[in-house]
Amino acid sequence: MVGFNQTSSMIGFILLGLSAHPKLEKTFFVLILMMYLVILLGNGVLILVTMLDCRLHTPMYFFLGNLSFLDICYTTAAVPLILESFLAPRKAISFSACFGQMFLSFAMGATECVLLSMMAFDRYVAICKPLRYPVVMSKAAYVPMASGSWAAGIINSVVQTVQAMRLPFCGDNVINHFTCEILAVLRLACADISINVISMVVANMIFLAIPVLFIFVSYVFILATILRIPSAEGKKKSFSTCSAHLTVVVVFYGTILFMYGKPKSKDPLGTDKQDVSDKLISLFYGVVTPMLNPIIYSLRNKDVKAALRNLVAQKHFN
Numbered sequence: 001m002v003g004f005n006q007t008s009s010m011i012g013f014i015l016l017g018l019s020a021h022p023k024l025e026k027t028f029f030v031l032i033l034m035m036y037l038v039i040l041l042g043n044g045v046l047i048l049v050t051m052l053d054c055r056l057h058t059p060m061y062f063f064l065g066n067l068s069f070l071d072i073c074y075t076t077a078a079v080p081l082i083l084e085s086f087l088a089p090r091k092a093i094s095f096s097a098c099f100g101q102m103f104l105s106f107a108m109g110a111t112e113c114v115l116l117s118m119m120a121f122d123r124y125v126a127i128c129k130p131l132r133y134p135v136v137m138s139k140a141a142y143v144p145m146a147s148g149s150w151a152a153g154i155i156n157s158v159v160q161t162v163q164a165m166r167l168p169f170c171g172d173n174v175i176n177h178f179t180c181e182i183l184a185v186l187r188l189a190c191a192d193i194s195i196n197v198i199s200m201v202v203a204n205m206i207f208l209a210i211p212v213l214f215i216f217v218s219y220v221f222i223l224a225t226i227l228r229i230p231s232a233e234g235k236k237k238s239f240s241t242c243s244a245h246l247t248v249v250v251v252f253y254g255t256i257l258f259m260y261g262k263p264k265s266k267d268p269l270g271t272d273k274q275d276v277s278d279k280l281i282s283l284f285y286g287v288v289t290p291m292l293n294p295i296i297y298s299l300r301n302k303d304v305k306a307a308l309r310n311l312v313a314q315k316h317f318n
Helices: 002-008 022-052 059-087 095-128 130-136 139-165 182-186 194-227 232-261 268-299 302-317
Strands: 013-015 091-093
Touching (some): 022 302, 059 139, 095 194, 268 302
Antiparallel strands (some): 013 091
């Protein structure tokens, strides 16, 4: 009850963003706005073609449609807030809006981790067990796999967000970030956050370490199967079916590992530069990765390019 009174005495949080670097704000406002429009357009078109083209009504493109929808939701939960922070010196945000944004970001991020592992399993079955593919990856299997990914991400987000909401915030209310990023919010709590840290470590094992291990093992089997194919053309064709997914996985997890795994500077004079660097890396993870996903799948997938040409041709004919 004491924690509630302490928290309720504060109006909300203040998002610091890049207010200490006003010159960068104008540049990044235009840049992020353009990237956001590309995200909406690119992922929206991918969802449209996977729904309208009957040749893309397969498990792989069903997962891809889910990934595109997820990227739109993830960026929409954060980008408008980021753009608004660029326009105001210090952006005020209420507790409910802050934790709502945190919930959506957590849910989408965790869901994408699981969904990428489901896509890896789909590629494993397609290449290593091609004769059993229609049975193993039937609609009765891949729809629950996608639904389970969403459910797992949402449940994890509920747990993490509720634990953060129960903390008392009675001191500094300035979040040194663009959005209500959970690590930045936890630093403001005036209570023991060990339970939150333990919960996040467990969640990272479930939603980061296990999916990465699953994807790695899947691609070990995929690579071994491809190497046993006698013809060079057969090897190239088999690898092309999973190259787009592998590229997306490398970009997605590579950015996460770089963002959270890079060593912290011990030089107090370099703290400001490091904070700006961390924010920009977080921005890259939150905006650039969802923008690259439809580009990667469009450029490296003949079926998607053919579906796009058909869609444009139909529009032109009409």
